[in-house]
Amino acid sequence: xxxxxxxxxxKPSTNTPSNPTPKRSKNEEAQPTLKTSPPPQTTPxxxxxxxxxxxxxxxxxxxxxxxxxVGLEHATPARAPHEQxxxxxxxxxxxxxxxxxxxxxxxxxxxxxxxxxxRVQYKARRGDTETxxxxxxxxxxxxxxxxxxxxxxxxxxxxSNSNSDTNSDLNGNNNxxxxxxxxxxxxxxxxxxxxxxxxxxxRPIPPCLDILRRQVEKATNVKQSxxxxxxxxxxxxxxxxxxxxxxxRFLGVEPNIASLSLGGERDFLMKHKPxxxxxxxxxxxxxxxxxxxGAGMQMDTCTTRGSNPRFxxxxxxxxxxxxxxxxxxxxxxxxxxxxxxxxxxxWLHSIPKRKGKxxxxxxxxxxxxxxxxxxxxxxxxxxxxxxGDGGMYRWDEGARRMVAQGRGxx
Numbered sequence: 456x457x458x459x460x461x462x463x464x465x466k467p468s469t470n471t472p473s474n475p476t477p478k479r480s481k482n483e484e485a486q487p488t489l490k491t492s493p494p495p496q497t498t499p500x501x502x503x504x505x506x507x508x509x510x511x512x513x514x515x516x517x518x519x520x521x522x523x524x525v526g527l528e529h530a531t532p533a534r535a536p537h538e539q540x541x542x543x544x545x546x547x548x549x550x551x552x553x554x555x556x557x558x559x560x561x562x563x564x565x566x567x568x569x570x571x572x573x574r575v576q577y578k579a580r581r582g583d584t585e586t587x588x589x590x591x592x593x594x595x596x597x598x599x600x601x602x603x604x605x606x607x608x609x610x611x612x613x614x615s616n617s618n619s620d621t622n623s624d625l626n627g628n629n630n631x632x633x634x635x636x637x638x639x640x641x642x643x644x645x646x647x648x649x650x651x652x653x654x655x656x657x658r659p660i661p662p663c664l665d666i667l668r669r670q671v672e673k674a675t676n677v678k679q680s681x682x683x684x685x686x687x688x689x690x691x692x693x694x695x696x697x698x699x700x701x702x703x704r705f706l707g708v709e710p711n712i713a714s715l716s717l718g719g720e721r722d723f724l725m726k727h728k729p730x731x732x733x734x735x736x737x738x739x740x741x742x743x744x745x746x747x748x749g750a751g752m753q754m755d756t757c758t759t760r761g762s763n764p765r766f767x768x769x770x771x772x773x774x775x776x777x778x779x780x781x782x783x784x785x786x787x788x789x790x791x792x793x794x795x796x797x798x799x800x801x802w803l804h805s806i807p808k809r810k811g812k813x814x815x816x817x818x819x820x821x822x823x824x825x826x827x828x829x830x831x832x833x834x835x836x837x838x839x840x841x842x843g844d845g846g847m848y849r850w851d852e853g854a855r856r857m858v859a860q861g862r863g864x865x
Contacts, residue, residue: 509635511658513847517569519562519663526558527666532674533789542779543727544801548675552789553715559789563717563821567850569663570595572688572857575843592694593848593857596841597664598683599657600705600828603648605637635659652831655838660684668825671713675793681713681825683833685841689721690857692809692816698726702799705833706826709800713793713825716786719818723792725782725804 506515519527533555536548552559572593579588599605637659641648660668664684672680687696701712716723784792794804809816828834848857 507635507661507663509637509659509661511656512661513571514849516571516661516663517565519565519666523558523561523565524666526561527554527670530555530558531670536675536793542782544797545782546794546796546798548791548793548795549784550674550791550793552787553671553674553791554717554789556787556789559717563788563819566663566686566717566821566823567688567819568852570686571860572686572848572850573842573845574848574857575840575845577840577843590840592696593688593690594841595686596683596837597658597660598681598828598834598837599639599653599659600830600832600834601679601682602642602829602831603639603657603834604642605659606640608636608638635661653838654835655842657834657838664823667715667823671715671791671825675711675713677711679827681827683826683828683837685824685826685837687822687824688857689719689806689820689822691819692719692721692811695808696806698724698803698805700728700799700803701794701824701826703833703836705828705830705836706799707829709796710826711793711795712799713791715789715791715823715825717788717821717823719820720785720787720815721806721809721820723784723786723804724807725784725802727779728801728803 504518504520506517508515532550532553534550534552536550536553539545539547539549554562572595574593575590577588577590579586639648639657640646664686668681668684689695701710706712784790786792794802806822811817828837847860849860850856851858
């Protein structure tokens with residue numbers, strides 16, 4: 456069988472030995488061609504891969520088509536990252552892009568079509584006032600904190616490939632199996648955790664996202680594996696996320712968070728947290744805890760967690776304060792930002808609305824973030840704010856929008 460190039464995976468061949476395409480003359484090639492319908496989502500040469508199932512999944516989750524897997528395995532990172540440390544407490548890696556745009560766009564369409572999404576409603580308290588919040592984007596989440604691991608269920612006999620490596624660090628990496636056959640076990644006792652440990656049932660990261668997790672870990676040299684994958688879908692420029700920081704205590708000191716963009720182009724804004732005076736001409740950042748998962752802003756002056764040796768306990772002088780500038784990045788399909796070190800403790804970030812009735816403002820966007828939670832509170836927080844109690848949504852290709860599917864419980 457003749458080998459195919461990487462480009463061939465994105466351009467299904469229409470030639471057959473019995474009906475080869477005749478060569479055209481130069482004059483013919485210069486003539487405009489009629490537009491044809493888009494190619495099918497799966498190339499003719501690909502064999503269908505069974506979807507991944509798990510008792511915690513509301514639906515079977517498809518595995519990546521071969522052409523997307525090949526694109527990810529052979530073309531990432533597409534460019535070396537730009538390191539940015541030119542402002543106080545800032546430590547960023549910016550891949551522009553991390554995934555080539557063509558592969559990124561294919562991955563965007565696949566994930567939007569195949570993942571279960573939710574539009575979570577919750578109540579947030581600001582002072583004495585309780586407010587009903589409607590999340591201004593679609594969300595979903597997979598993973599479990601480091602006090603538990605998803606491992607192969609030895610007591611369950613399945614028809615899966617016995618050579619598959621499912622011993623994992625929560626990855627559910629059993630690409631040859633229809634059933635992931637994984638159960639969460641306590642990372643210290645190797646026993647199943649008590650039923651009351653988690654308010655909502657954790658879900659293992661499906662293979663279609665786990666391949667990204669492993670590749671991002673390798674490209675960014677993280678010290679500890681990511682154990683959570685959060686996926687946000689912004690239906691248009693009207694969907695947004697306000698300024699916040701992922702500085703929750705359950706992420707530990709100086710968390711490393713990788714944020715991958717797919718689909719429509721959006722602005723990514725960052726600004727240093729506001730300061731409060733602490734005497735001796737110095738100031739200290741005012742922290743906003745609990746904002747990374749969608750909770751309302753609650754500002755609290757407190758001691759910096761995870762101090763940076765260059766800035767001691769987080770306080771800065773008036774001279775340093777004057778050097779801070781708001782950061783604006785334009786994130787296209789395939790771009791990735793990795794926020795490291797003291798960044799979360801000192802900086803806020805947001806995706807503002809993009810106004811307009813044409814162009815990028817009308818396009819959907821998916822944002823995938825990989826992170827590591829260290830305690831059960833992180834698991835409860837992420838599932839509460841990204842799955843919650845509301846109904847499930849699926850992408851409807853005919854309607855070109857997310858459509859409610861009911862609760863969708865497994």
